[in-house]
Amino acid sequence: xxxxxxxxxxxxxxxxxxxxxxxxxxxxxxxxxxxxxxxxxxxxxxxxxxxxxxxxxxxxxxxxxxxxxxxxxxxxxxxxxxxxxxxxxxxxxxxxxxxxxxxxxxxxxxxxxxxxxxxxxxxxxxxxxxxxxxxxxxxxxxxxxxxxxxxxxxxxxxxxxxxxxxxxxxxxxxxxxxxxxxxxxxxxxxxxxxxxxxxxxxxxxxxxxxxxxxxxxxxxxxxxxxxxxxxxxxxxxxxxxxxxxxxxxxxxxxxxxxxxxxxxxxxxxxxxxxxxxxxxxxxxxxxxxxxx
Amino acid sequence: xxxxxxxxxxxxxxxxxxxxxxxxxxxxxxxxxxxxxxxxxxxxxxxxxxxxxxxxxxxxxxxxxxxxxxxxxxxxxxxxxxxxxxxxxxxxxxxxxxxxxxxxxxxxxxxxxxxxxxxxxxxxxxxxxxxxxxxxxxxxxxxxxxxxxxxxxxxxxxxxxxxxxxxxxxxxxxxxxxxxxxxxxxxxxxxxxxxxxxxxxxxxxxxxxxxxxxxxxxxxxxxxxxxxxxxxxxxxxxxxxxxxxxxxxxxxxxxxxxxxxxxxxxxxxxxxxxxxxxxxxxxxxxxxxxxxxxxxxxxxxxxxxxxxxxxxxxxxxxxxxxxxxxxxxxxxxxxxxxxxxxxxxxxxxxxxxxxxxxxxxxxx
Numbered sequence: 001x002x003x004x005x006x007x008x009x010x011x012x013x014x015x016x017x018x019x020x021x022x023x024x025x026x027x028x029x030x031x032x033x034x035x036x037x038x039x040x041x042x043x044x045x046x047x048x049x050x051x052x053x054x055x056x057x058x059x060x061x062x063x064x065x066x067x068x069x070x071x072x073x074x075x076x077x078x079x080x081x082x083x084x085x086x087x088x089x090x091x092x093x094x095x096x097x098x099x100x101x102x103x104x105x106x107x108x109x110x111x112x113x114x115x116x117x118x119x120x121x122x123x124x125x126x127x128x129x130x131x132x133x134x135x136x137x138x139x140x141x142x143x144x145x146x147x148x149x150x151x152x153x154x155x156x157x158x159x160x161x162x163x164x165x166x167x168x169x170x171x172x173x174x175x176x177x178x179x180x181x182x183x184x185x186x187x188x189x190x191x192x193x194x195x196x197x198x199x200x201x202x203x204x205x206x207x208x209x210x211x212x213x214x215x216x217x218x219x220x221x222x223x224x225x226x227x228x229x230x231x232x233x234x235x236x237x238x239x240x241x242x243x244x245x246x247x248x249x250x251x252x253x254x255x256x257x258x259x260x261x262x263x264x265x266x267x268x269x270x271x272x273x274x275x276x277x278x279x280x281x282x283x284x285x286x287x288x289x290x291x292x
Numbered sequence: 293x294x295x296x297x298x299x300x301x302x303x304x305x306x307x308x309x310x311x312x313x314x315x316x317x318x319x320x321x322x323x324x325x326x327x328x329x330x331x332x333x334x335x336x337x338x339x340x341x342x343x344x345x346x347x348x349x350x351x352x353x354x355x356x357x358x359x360x361x362x363x364x365x366x367x368x369x370x371x372x373x374x375x376x377x378x379x380x381x382x383x384x385x386x387x388x389x390x391x392x393x394x395x396x397x398x399x400x401x402x403x404x405x406x407x408x409x410x411x412x413x414x415x416x417x418x419x420x421x422x423x424x425x426x427x428x429x430x431x432x433x434x435x436x437x438x439x440x441x442x443x444x445x446x447x448x449x450x451x452x453x454x455x456x457x458x459x460x461x462x463x464x465x466x467x468x469x470x471x472x473x474x475x476x477x478x479x480x481x482x483x484x485x486x487x488x489x490x491x492x493x494x495x496x497x498x499x500x501x502x503x504x505x506x507x508x509x510x511x512x513x514x515x516x517x518x519x520x521x522x523x524x525x526x527x528x529x530x531x532x533x534x535x536x537x538x539x540x541x542x543x544x545x546x547x548x549x550x551x552x553x554x555x556x557x558x559x560x561x562x563x564x565x566x567x568x569x570x571x572x573x574x575x576x577x578x579x580x581x582x583x584x585x586x587x588x589x590x591x592x593x594x595x596x597x598x599x600x601x602x603x604x605x606x607x608x609x610x611x612x613x614x615x616x617x618x619x620x621x622x623x624x625x626x627x628x629x630x631x632x633x634x635x636x637x638x639x640x641x642x643x644x645x646x647x648x649x650x651x652x653x654x655x656x
Contacts, residue, residue, distance in 0.1 A: 035418035037425065085623050091417040092362055093622050096568055099364070099421075100618025103561055107612035111605045220557055224429045227422040262437040265430035272426050273411045276419060 007257040008250060013142040015249020016149040017207045021226030022233065022241035023153070024201035029235050031173040031193040032087055037098040038078070040223035041105035042198055043205025046071040047214055048113045050206060051120055060123045067202050075198025079191045087190070109216045122211035145207045152200060153242060159196075169193055221265055225252065228272045234282025244283070309497035317490040324482040328475060329467045336478045337546070338586055343481025344542040346582035347488050349566040350575055351535025354492050357573020358501060359528035360508035361412060365424030366536045367560030368431035371550070372404045373397040373540025375435065378448040378550035390453050390480060397541030398534050405533020406526065413525035428560040432552035447551025450544050452477065481542045488535050489575055495531065496573075504528050558611065565614040568621050571628025580629060588613065 021039065028036045036042075049070045050063035078101065086093045124140030160166035171179040172189040180186050204226070205219055212218075229248045233240020248271065255267040275283070328336055352366050376397040381387050388396075408427060412420050435442045442448065455476040463471050463479075471479075495501055506514040507524045515521050544550045566585050570577020589610035596606030625632040 029418075035422060037421070082619065082623070089626075092356075092360070093626060095362060095418055095421045096564065096618055097622045099561060099564060100615050100622065103558075103565070103611055103615030104619060105615075107608045107615055110608040111601075111612065115604060115608070217557075221429050224422075224426045228426065231419070231422065260437050262433040265426065265433050266437075269423070269426040269430040272423055276415055276423065277411060280414065280419070 007253050009138050011250035011253025015246035016146045017204045018225045018229045018249050019242040019245025020149045020204040022229035022245045024197040025230045026241045027197040034094040038101035039201045040219035043201040044219045045109045046202040047205040047209045071198040071202030072195045076191050076195040079194035117213040117215045120209040120214045228268045240284050313490045313493040317486045320486050333474050336474045340478040340481045340546045342586040343485045344539045346485050348536050348539035349578040349582045351532040353567045353578045355532035359504040363424045364560050365427035367555050368427045369533050369536035370540035371555035373401045373537030374544035374550040376400040377541035377544040378450045381450045382448045394541045398537040401537025402534050405530050409526040409529025413522045428557050435552045447549050450548050571631030574630045577630035
């Protein structure tokens, strides 16, 4: 019973983090039709920025903010300088490009920060709450993870639904040509979209790292989980990404708790294959027409 | 007179792709023997590495360039081949003959590749990339999970097979050199490479290759022309997986171990680098890509050390160059090294070139 509870709670926490990462992928997919495989190392390197700030003696929160800001800048710069060149080109070019960025950022991080495992601080306790002599696996940091992802999601909803700039971003994602004619600076919106996505990605990087170890490839499996979560939700819907992330987090937590942690990635692969074969457009898809 | 006769003989021999490819293979064989006999054991080991990377890159370039499917999971497929070979060469007194081991590596990988290919055939673009990425991340975990049979994190050690007597005699007869273990493996690798490249070149020039290209360029048009799109894509994946299996089998013997740490995502991504650098779909480009993967790291690491970086930092310079290569090739020369040179050559040959559609150029 206790293991069931522990597994579910761990899964829920992880699920929220995967949801954030999936959300970052979905934001970019919606605006530019690119799956940003470089999201993982981008989040990794911003976490290293936070680590440097914290190790310099400043508080966790300054490091946290520094990571998010550097994510914002990194996302904007990458879109502006590199991704801009392949927008509208065959999709295979964009995929290879993001994989190239993946390798580059990895190597840069390993050169600057070293490849060794370094511990990353957590702002809240890592011990579970005690209730009636039983330790519940809901740590302070887990609560913080869930809350921060929820806050970010609400902020994104507010941005996209209730502000002028959000409307412009949605318009440019929906139809670039028409938006441009209506006076929307589409390229600027795309840059902003990448920047926002990178911030959300950075957040998930910080949450995965909190109280754990950081090394250049610590986010590599998360990009797979984030992708699976995004595909579960349909790759096109932010809400779907969140639900997909939670579902995946709980499922993988059960695999890890009851079967073996080595098989988590295999389980993610199996889920991905089943979803793609049964409902290729995601769990919440409607039938859509494809223009030939 | 003799020149005309010689020209007509060459022309006759070049008439069919099969003959042309066989002649190419024979010339390759001669070059391989000459090179392997004239370099030392260290270089022989490097050439063995280049051979297995070349086989895998060749398979991948056919899949990506001819059929338009991008696989990030070929490192995982190599792992399947390597573990198959390792299971047969691990702690056995009388191992099976090498061709049988290689063939079994290929067969097992073909079965796995068929399963993955059936799933991938229904996907396109980023979905295939994501699914095969998941494969690359997942497969090393399987080896760790079944630690009792597959050796866990330490992996399975592989005993290097001895060169059979007739082979040693033949090499001694031709070159008056003895066959050492490393040299034997290099020969095995390059025989595998030549055989698979001749088959791949033949396949891509045949009806099957044309079908694959048709599917790549326009699925709907291909279907209207009576091509079974799904079958073509699965076939392409299976052929490519067979190459990866052979490459994995050779790799297990060359590195003398099959361990999860040998088949990380980095391996799959470096294979992709070689494919992109050489130009999607070009077998010659695949060979150049494999050569760069083999010989570049050492040079760059040495360069880094001479620039005052630490050993660990220098070791990361090679991946940095791979990544930058991927980015720059896509941005500046989407047709790859060989493709760009070939296009420039064609442009010089014909003064009024037909405009190349950007999409086609990227996919060549």
